[in-house]
Amino acid sequence: MRPASSVLQEAWRNPAGRVGTILLLVITVSAVVGPWFLPDPLAQPDILAGSLPPGLGHPFGTDQLNRDVLARVVTGARVSLSVAVLAVGLSVTIGAAVGLVSGYWGGMVDAGLMRLVDGALAIPRLFILLLVLATMERVPLPALILLIGATGWFARFFACPMASSKPTMATTVKKKLAKASTRNGQRRRLRKGI
Numbered sequence: 697m698r699p700a701s702s703v704l705q706e707a708w709r710n711p712a713g714r715v716g717t718i719l720l721l722v723i724t725v726s727a728v729v730g731p732w733f734l735p736d737p738l739a740q741p742d743i744l745a746g747s748l749p750p751g752l753g754h755p756f757g758t759d760q761l762n763r764d765v766l767a768r769v770v771t772g773a774r775v776s777l778s779v780a781v782l783a784v785g786l787s788v789t790i791g792a793a794v795g796l797v798s799g800y801w802g803g804m805v806d807a808g809l810m811r812l813v814d815g816a817l818a819i820p821r822l823f824i825l826l827l828v829l830a831t832m833e834r835v836p837l838p839a840l841i842l843l844i845g846a847t848g849w850f851a852r853f854f855a856c857p858m859a860s861s862k863p864t865m866a867t868t869v870k871k872k873l874a875k876a877s878t879r880n881g882q883r884r885r886l887r888k889g890i
Contacts, residue, residue, distance in 0.1 A: 729778050730770035737767040779841055786845025794849060813849055821847045 715863050751756040752830030754767035824847055825832040828835060835843075 721771055724777060726770055727773040731767075731774070734767040734770060735764050737771045739763065758793060777838075779837065779844070780839045783844035783848075786841065787848045791848065791849040816847070816849065819847075 704717070707717055711792060740763055742762050745758075745762050747760050748754060748758045748762070754764050754766065756769065757766070757831075759765055794809055798806045823842065828843060830884070
């Protein structure tokens, strides 16, 4: 796996990657810092005024209930980013657990777990989300995070490095055990000679 710094450097060299990085940074900073400087997104200062065009007081204007659109966009970005971070964290955790077990045990366990992962990834995530939305009137945020995180695993990213490093781990353990037994043998010979 490459470190995050090399991925960011590679993205920065590409013009499209540079634009994407800057855009993501602006969205993240505005979602984190924006609510301190913007009005309450649910505040309705004057319902009778209706929607106002963009101006100095409201850069994105207001909606029909006279709520600031920029404040609502920033609040939505905050919720979206938190759902994304938590869902990816859950997905990486599940994928790491499955991948490490698969890579460590190998053989039938690896084949069985990878078929399970293939089966889980064969069903499109959008289909599952639409099915849940059709059956439930309102999906709670924790359930949405759990659903998104549980349907996108990163198991293969962890299984392959684990499987490739397994022989080196076994070799290292054997060498350490051999050194320890040699030292013990030397100690026994020294004790007998005294």
